[in-house]
Amino acid sequence: MSARQNIALALGLLVVLAAIPLLTSSRYVLGQFILFFIWFGVVTQWNLVFGVAGIFSLAQMMIFAVGGYASAMLAFHLQWAMWLTVIVGGCAAVVTSTVIGFATLRLRGAYVALLTLAIAAAMQALIIADTDCLSFETGTCITLTGGASGLSRFGDFGFRELLGYRSAVLGEYYLGLLLITVGSAFAFLIINSPLGHAFRALRDNSACAAARGIDRIKYQVMVFSLAGFFSGLLGGFYAGHFNAIGPSILDFSTLLFLLTSMIVGGVGRFWGPLAGCAAMMLFDELLMGLEEWRAVGLGVFTVVAVILFPQGIVGFLESGELRRIGSQLTGLSAQIHHFVKKAPGQ
Amino acid sequence: NKNATAASGDPIPIGCMTGLSGWPAAEALETKRGFEMAIDEINAMGGILGRPLEGHVIDTKNPSAESVTGAASRLIDRYGVHAIVNGHNIGSQNAEYEPVADAGVIYIHTNTLISHRHVIESDPERYYGIFMGDPAEYWYGPGWLRFAAHLRDTGQWKPRNNKVALIAGSSDYSITIIKAAEQTAADFGWDIVIGPEIVKTPTTEWGPVLAKLREADPALLLHSHLAAGDIAQFMRQFRQDPTQTLIYFPWGPLQAAFREIGGADVEGVIGSTVMGLLEDDMGRSFQSAYDKRYDLDPGGTGAISGCVPYGLLHHYAVAAAVAGGTGEPGDYEQNRRISQVLKRFPFRTVFGSIKYHPEWQSAVPYPDLEENDPSLGMPHLFYQVQDHTQQPKLIAPVPYDANDFQLPAWLS
Amino acid sequence: MRDDVLKLDGLSAGYGKVLVLRDISFRVSEGSVVGIIGPNGHGKTTLLNTICGFVSASSGTIELDGGHLTGLAPHQVAARGVVHIPQGDLIFPDLSIYENLLMGAYLEPDGAVQARRLASVFAMFPKLEERQAQMASTLSGGERRMLGIGRGLMRESRIMLIDEPSLGLAPIVVEQIYDTLKELKSQGRTIVLVEENPSRVVDFADEIFLIDNGEIVWSGQASEMEENENILETYLGG
Amino acid sequence: MNADVRAPLLSCQNVTKRFGALTAVDALSFDVGAGEVLGIGGPNGAGKTTLFDVMSGVVPASSGRIEFLGQDITWLPPYRICAAGLARTFQLNAAFDSLTTLENVLCSAYFGRREVTLPKLAYDRETKDRVDGIIESTGLASVRKRRADSLTVLQRKQLMIACALATEPALLLLDEPVGGLNPKEIDQTIDLIQRVRTEWSTTIVVIEHVMRCLVALCDRVMIMHHGRKIYEGSAAGVGTDPQVVEVYLGQWAAHRLQHLIAEQQTHA
Amino acid sequence: MTVLDSVLQILVSGITLGGMYAVSAIGLALLWGVMGMLNMAHGSLIAIGAYASVFAVGYLGGTWYLGLPAAMIVGCLAGVLLYFATARWMVGSGQFEMNIIIATVGVAIVVKSLLIIGFTGYPQRQPFALEGGIYLGNVLVPYQTMLIVCVAIILMMALSWLLKATRMGRAIRATAQSQKAAALMGIPAERIYLQVMVIAGVLAAISGVLISSTANTSPSLGEVTMLKVFIICVVAGLGNIPGTILISFALAVLEAAIQYALSAKWAFPLLLGIAVMILIWRPYGLFGAARIRKV
Numbered sequence A: 001m002s003a004r005q006n007i008a009l010a011l012g013l014l015v016v017l018a019a020i021p022l023l024t025s026s027r028y029v030l031g032q033f034i035l036f037f038i039w040f041g042v043v044t045q046w047n048l049v050f051g052v053a054g055i056f057s058l059a060q061m062m063i064f065a066v067g068g069y070a071s072a073m074l075a076f077h078l079q080w081a082m083w084l085t086v087i088v089g090g091c092a093a094v095v096t097s098t099v100i101g102f103a104t105l106r107l108r109g110a111y112v113a114l115l116t117l118a119i120a121a122a123m124q125a126l127i128i129a130d131t132d133c134l135s136f137e138t139g140t141c142i143t144l145t146g147g148a149s150g151l152s153r154f155g156d157f158g159f160r161e162l163l164g165y166r167s168a169v170l171g172e173y174y175l176g177l178l179l180i181t182v183g184s185a186f187a188f189l190i191i192n193s194p195l196g197h198a199f200r201a202l203r204d205n206s207a208c209a210a211a212r213g214i215d216r217i218k219y220q221v222m223v224f225s226l227a228g229f230f231s232g233l234l235g236g237f238y239a240g241h242f243n244a245i246g247p248s249i250l251d252f253s254t255l256l257f258l259l260t261s262m263i264v265g266g267v268g269r270f271w272g273p274l275a276g277c278a279a280m281m282l283f284d285e286l287l288m289g290l291e292e293w294r295a296v297g298l299g300v301f302t303v304v305a306v307i308l309f310p311q312g313i314v315g316f317l318e319s320g321e322l323r324r325i326g327s328q329l330t331g332l333s334a335q336i337h338h339f340v341k342k343a344p345g346q
Numbered sequence B: 001n002k003n004a005t006a007a008s009g010d011p012i013p014i015g016c017m018t019g020l021s022g023w024p025a026a027e028a029l030e031t032k033r034g035f036e037m038a039i040d041e042i043n044a045m046g047g048i049l050g051r052p053l054e055g056h057v058i059d060t061k062n063p064s065a066e067s068v069t070g071a072a073s074r075l076i077d078r079y080g081v082h083a084i085v086n087g088h089n090i091g092s093q094n095a096e097y098e099p100v101a102d103a104g105v106i107y108i109h110t111n112t113l114i115s116h117r118h119v120i121e122s123d124p125e126r127y128y129g130i131f132m133g134d135p136a137e138y139w140y141g142p143g144w145l146r147f148a149a150h151l152r153d154t155g156q157w158k159p160r161n162n163k164v165a166l167i168a169g170s171s172d173y174s175i176t177i178i179k180a181a182e183q184t185a186a187d188f189g190w191d192i193v194i195g196p197e198i199v200k201t202p203t204t205e206w207g208p209v210l211a212k213l214r215e216a217d218p219a220l221l222l223h224s225h226l227a228a229g230d231i232a233q234f235m236r237q238f239r240q241d242p243t244q245t246l247i248y249f250p251w252g253p254l255q256a257a258f259r260e261i262g263g264a265d266v267e268g269v270i271g272s273t274v275m276g277l278l279e280d281d282m283g284r285s286f287q288s289a290y291d292k293r294y295d296l297d298p299g300g301t302g303a304i305s306g307c308v309p310y311g312l313l314h315h316y317a318v319a320a321a322v323a324g325g326t327g328e329p330g331d332y333e334q335n336r337r338i339s340q341v342l343k344r345f346p347f348r349t350v351f352g353s354i355k356y357h358p359e360w361q362s363a364v365p366y367p368d369l370e371e372n373d374p375s376l377g378m379p380h381l382f383y384q385v386q387d388h389t390q391q392p393k394l395i396a397p398v399p400y401d402a403n404d405f406q407l408p409a410w411l412s
Numbered sequence C: 001m002r003d004d005v006l007k008l009d010g011l012s013a014g015y016g017k018v019l020v021l022r023d024i025s026f027r028v029s030e031g032s033v034v035g036i037i038g039p040n041g042h043g044k045t046t047l048l049n050t051i052c053g054f055v056s057a058s059s060g061t062i063e064l065d066g067g068h069l070t071g072l073a074p075h076q077v078a079a080r081g082v083v084h085i086p087q088g089d090l091i092f093p094d095l096s097i098y099e100n101l102l103m104g105a106y107l108e109p110d111g112a113v114q115a116r117r118l119a120s121v122f123a124m125f126p127k128l129e130e131r132q133a134q135m136a137s138t139l140s141g142g143e144r145r146m147l148g149i150g151r152g153l154m155r156e157s158r159i160m161l162i163d164e165p166s167l168g169l170a171p172i173v174v175e176q177i178y179d180t181l182k183e184l185k186s187q188g189r190t191i192v193l194v195e196e197n198p199s200r201v202v203d204f205a206d207e208i209f210l211i212d213n214g215e216i217v218w219s220g221q222a223s224e225m226e227e228n229e230n231i232l233e234t235y236l237g238g
Numbered sequence D: 001m002n003a004d005v006r007a008p009l010l011s012c013q014n015v016t017k018r019f020g021a022l023t024a025v026d027a028l029s030f031d032v033g034a035g036e037v038l039g040i041g042g043p044n045g046a047g048k049t050t051l052f053d054v055m056s057g058v059v060p061a062s063s064g065r066i067e068f069l070g071q072d073i074t075w076l077p078p079y080r081i082c083a084a085g086l087a088r089t090f091q092l093n094a095a096f097d098s099l100t101t102l103e104n105v106l107c108s109a110y111f112g113r114r115e116v117t118l119p120k121l122a123y124d125r126e127t128k129d130r131v132d133g134i135i136e137s138t139g140l141a142s143v144r145k146r147r148a149d150s151l152t153v154l155q156r157k158q159l160m161i162a163c164a165l166a167t168e169p170a171l172l173l174l175d176e177p178v179g180g181l182n183p184k185e186i187d188q189t190i191d192l193i194q195r196v197r198t199e200w201s202t203t204i205v206v207i208e209h210v211m212r213c214l215v216a217l218c219d220r221v222m223i224m225h226h227g228r229k230i231y232e233g234s235a236a237g238v239g240t241d242p243q244v245v246e247v248y249l250g251q252w253a254a255h256r257l258q259h260l261i262a263e264q265q266t267h268a
Numbered sequence E: 001m002t003v004l005d006s007v008l009q010i011l012v013s014g015i016t017l018g019g020m021y022a023v024s025a026i027g028l029a030l031l032w033g034v035m036g037m038l039n040m041a042h043g044s045l046i047a048i049g050a051y052a053s054v055f056a057v058g059y060l061g062g063t064w065y066l067g068l069p070a071a072m073i074v075g076c077l078a079g080v081l082l083y084f085a086t087a088r089w090m091v092g093s094g095q096f097e098m099n100i101i102i103a104t105v106g107v108a109i110v111v112k113s114l115l116i117i118g119f120t121g122y123p124q125r126q127p128f129a130l131e132g133g134i135y136l137g138n139v140l141v142p143y144q145t146m147l148i149v150c151v152a153i154i155l156m157m158a159l160s161w162l163l164k165a166t167r168m169g170r171a172i173r174a175t176a177q178s179q180k181a182a183a184l185m186g187i188p189a190e191r192i193y194l195q196v197m198v199i200a201g202v203l204a205a206i207s208g209v210l211i212s213s214t215a216n217t218s219p220s221l222g223e224v225t226m227l228k229v230f231i232i233c234v235v236a237g238l239g240n241i242p243g244t245i246l247i248s249f250a251l252a253v254l255e256a257a258i259q260y261a262l263s264a265k266w267a268f269p270l271l272l273g274i275a276v277m278i279l280i281w282r283p284y285g286l287f288g289a290a291r292i293r294k295v
């Protein structure tokens, strides 16, 4: 697809998403969309590191959590406004992400995956084991990170006061939409800029890239830093939206769900995260009725999806299947056009 | 005849959220069963003012803020439930309170979290409909220290020193319990020598912890690790070279797996629950009805989890009937009335009395909160494994204590 | 008339929807050497890859000794006695030279035969013997090529497909390789050879096929080729 | 021009590269003068590619010193060496496989010409124009939009040269630029290299086993063996050096080489 | 309790844990370290083995030692099924490495849910267990621990030998490096994957039976040690099988020592910290060699 087609498709989607609250006021539907925005946004940034730059980093949820925790802690302990803490959270995530970029510099493939996973697991373990009380309020111990029970009720984006409790979700919906729009536009710009080419060049052949003037250290660290900011912002948005954050955000199962979304959608492709997250969340939703068999259904779906679409859903669509259908459609529309033009004459 | 009393009229949708497809699956299934059993019983008795209840059970996967919030919104939006009644969804951090409070429906759960109280107190007007059907996990800690002091003071057990060791698993509950014990230990005359030591869940190799324990040699151990298999392994390894320590685990010893895996090594251990099926007529008849209905081995552990939504839903039904009917989402007035009734009238069910604290909106514990009237508090039940082939014996509090405390074999 | 070992009939093949080979038919008779030449990127490698099963034919048939190869997986084709020495080497990077060579004899369970062949490969490329334990991934371009060819010689074949044997090799080694090929030819082996250097092919092959744009545009005896200077001129230059 | 008066553009002194017990490049010293074309030959495994690797910084030297444009580049990382004006091609036809031809060249042009502190979000006009020119003159115009992994051998070789040129090198190292090509294509490539030399006034070092190419292109030839220099001089002398013939050329190739040189001289 | 006793206790605990890690690592080291196929369903195979034994003995009423052969048979079947659910469709495709991770994640989710549905989520008693042990001072070394350690070492050695010295082992390594080149040699890549997954299934099932008597037979058995086992494989250097055993014991003893000396809450984070440091210092693991790819 050309850049123009991509932009047209993106704008179309944006209009549709912006119109959703007009079609339904169901808090559940909007809530699921907000969750979709969060996961989609996170996967988009992850895709920059994992797919575009080809670095097997599994630190994404940790970077997200740093953003979330930083905003939550500032809001909780210092009573800062969420709008502010979210930005600080984004910056904290950039710092963390950059450090991870440095730590993984000398590593390749599975070794990167393990190092990042270990860092994330260590962070979770440290949070859970955080039991040193900063203060005792109403008989309970308040710790820096909230420990195993996490932090909650530290404030939100003010939509509740502004729009009332029931419409607050609307505000958060549009805030989420704004975040993913900006985040995706950012990812799109990066992927199609010299920087994006440098990332891909390093992934394809790092020795050759070095000989063409591309400094691996610099750009690897850079891709981590860039992907960190929106991940952190989204972490803060998550914290503000749910008004809670806890160590379960670092659970392996969430990470795997998102990793699966990325791969099912199509690794390294701009539309991959969107297709993957949408497919996984939609399917999970459809399986709701299966109760205890729901996880079985999701597992089977995952296996079948990678078998049927080894290049991801987007890869499958790009591989010609869609083009075939598309050309049939344009053929059809040409015929209709032809017919319509002819009709009045007769 | 039966049909005469059976409910007719518009069904009342009632929700239940539980992690059927996640790690809590085993208990979640019992939650679902207890919920459905209560609905059938209530409907057979005529429903709420003649309207039958219609249950909607929804899966919360591995409970987390997003999945439980989503489940609550879905129940309200999609099914328009008038109430949500279930067991616990640990990990949600009370985030689901928001959609529930927005809709104003009644929500009764047993998340067993001390933070429930803080939420309610922060805005009683907003959270009027949200109740925690059991006392917070917090009470396990002080409850055990009080009970141990009682054993000491009544001479049933003569500790060699006043040292206590505190060990916890890496879960929210476990840590809150241990922190509560840490804060109150001194009040009961105990001196903390180990801990709180937090061990990752799961842990099955206890050597390093036991080495510390053997060095410190405390008279009392509170081990708030919750996984039955893990603590059974602890006991097996402890008994290889035991110290003169009275050992307590909250909740874990009540599970069949604890005795199955630990065998004779677990005899003498004390466990407790702040909410549990009583061994009285009411409890026993529930147990047998439950086991029969779901074709379970008689006397199994399923009913212990199943009784939770069962009792809570009955309480709700009675309260709604007294208040003149249920309230749909948005009907704040009616739901407020139900909330008033729930707080006003304690309800005796298969796990004791549900008496909601007027400000905290959670069940009042007995006797931990210095509540001396068992009809006004939910009993914190203490059990001792006396024979590993049998269910643990209920040894406290009065008047539910059918059995006596026995000095564990390793305490000479 | 000798028997046909390999028979291609109306073979077309390509990548995705792009056809690279169109309607290729020819026979290779027992003990003969067939040379395939043609401009770069016009399908020579694709032809060999189609025979050995890497690329699937979109139409047409491939027969080996009267049995079908079309549609078989590469390892099945190999098991029928097709040895392919591919253009891109396809060595096992993290096996040693020695292990790479042994892999060449995977279908040859007899240890004594293996040892004999190994000795002859080592005799041809003493460098490989010297460096037996070196990881294949660290070899120089030419050494990789030697390894690729050596590995192909580790097994008995009904037909050998060789893609550009002289690529990246020092002139003296090229000489040696052609000597070996000539020896194989004299032993009656059947060989299909793709080579960029027409003078080599003319020297060595019995029959030559010129592939242009996926089609056979000329075929004939090597001797006819020399006479037909303008064909060489048009397609391959000096 | 005379080779002696040209100031050395690149000078290698005692460059050594060891891999464990193996010395791939052994205390090698040589100069390359501005504007000249130096050919390198030698048996397989002689250390030619390794020499390029060391010069371009892809692998670090074990010892020795490399000076380029008066600057010591021995320990510089490859991307700095590239920015300094030394570009190379690879023996195994390396390219960025998932990028198109155009993107490959653009990317090299953007990052390789000078050190980029902070990349912009789009390529500038000047780079794009320059890249268009290079694609045109290297004969890749018809495959601008094709992914690099679907190119033919010849096109990949052209692409590598195009990418290297896009970095605007003062010195271009070519590793077997005509290996695997047929005579016609070899001539085309020789022609391209000659144009590079004149139009971009680039100094060139070329590794090649095809003697025809060395003879046609080089002012001077160096033959390596076991990491050492065994011959340095005119292309004409290669075929007559007994050691070179013995370890590298063999009788037949030596003979052909003589033939070629004679032919060239009659042409001239 | 003397200091010596404490030290002994730490050592015995470390060795018990180490044996558990080593034995859990075996099948994984084969599939991941050697074949480059990260099998996220490895933990499921372990759990399947443990439950096969529980089922054969506890539900069908076999003698306790029959649990092991039962588990091996079921492990073999599980390997076959795993192959047909995942690798069968992916061998030879470009995205193999990544897709196989996701496919096995899917399988792991399915297996765990099915185990929960079939056996409930509560832990059960593993009938295959050696009772008793030998006292070293006041410290008991259980027979089960000794069995686990011996089995781990023997299996690892056997695996090492298989891979290094046999035709099949070479074919396995060759297929892992290039499925295309292997096919050219006449090696059926699919069959190699099937064989290897069956071997991994059997090995994992054996480890499941062995460790579940000390680590609880529950549907998440195997899963809980997975992260540590991943770390062990990587710290040792992927594909280095003797190194994997060594690191299993080293890290486990370290873990036990930290638990004792500092506090249990630091054991896991510190262990991870050490792993991170080792990787930064030696990017290919302690015993691994860098992979060289020429351009």
Ligand SMILES: Nc1ncnc2c1ncn2[C@@H]1O[C@H](COP(=O)(O)OP(=O)(O)OP(=O)(O)O)[C@@H](O)[C@H]1O
Binding pocket: C015, C020, C038, C039, C040, C041, C042, C043, C044, C045, C046, C047, C087, D149, D150, D151, D152, D153, D154, D180
């Ligand atoms: N994997 C692939 N995907 C798409 N197209 C390909 C692929 N491999 C080769 N091609 C195309 O197929 C055509 C024929 O290539 P092939 O390699 O068969 O040519 P060749 O005659 O062997 O040339 P060479 O001298 O380069 O080896 C080329 O145009 C090439 O671009």
Ligand SMILES: Nc1ncnc2c1ncn2[C@@H]1O[C@H](COP(=O)(O)OP(=O)(O)OP(=O)(O)O)[C@@H](O)[C@H]1O
Binding pocket: C138, C139, C140, C141, C142, C143, C168, D019, D022, D024, D042, D043, D044, D045, D046, D047, D048, D049, D050, D051, D091, E292
């Ligand atoms: N990483 C390495 N480890 C060990 N040996 C190596 C390594 N890299 C190269 N070698 C060896 O160094 C020697 C020189 O290799 P190099 O690639 O420079 O040869 P070359 O002269 O380019 O040969 P060719 O003409 O075959 O390309 C070879 O014998 C090769 O096996």
Ligand SMILES: [Mg+2]
Binding pocket: C044, C045, C046, C087, C163
């Ligand atoms: Mg070819």
Ligand SMILES: [Mg+2]
Binding pocket: C140, C141, C142, D048, D049, D050, D091
């Ligand atoms: Mg070379």
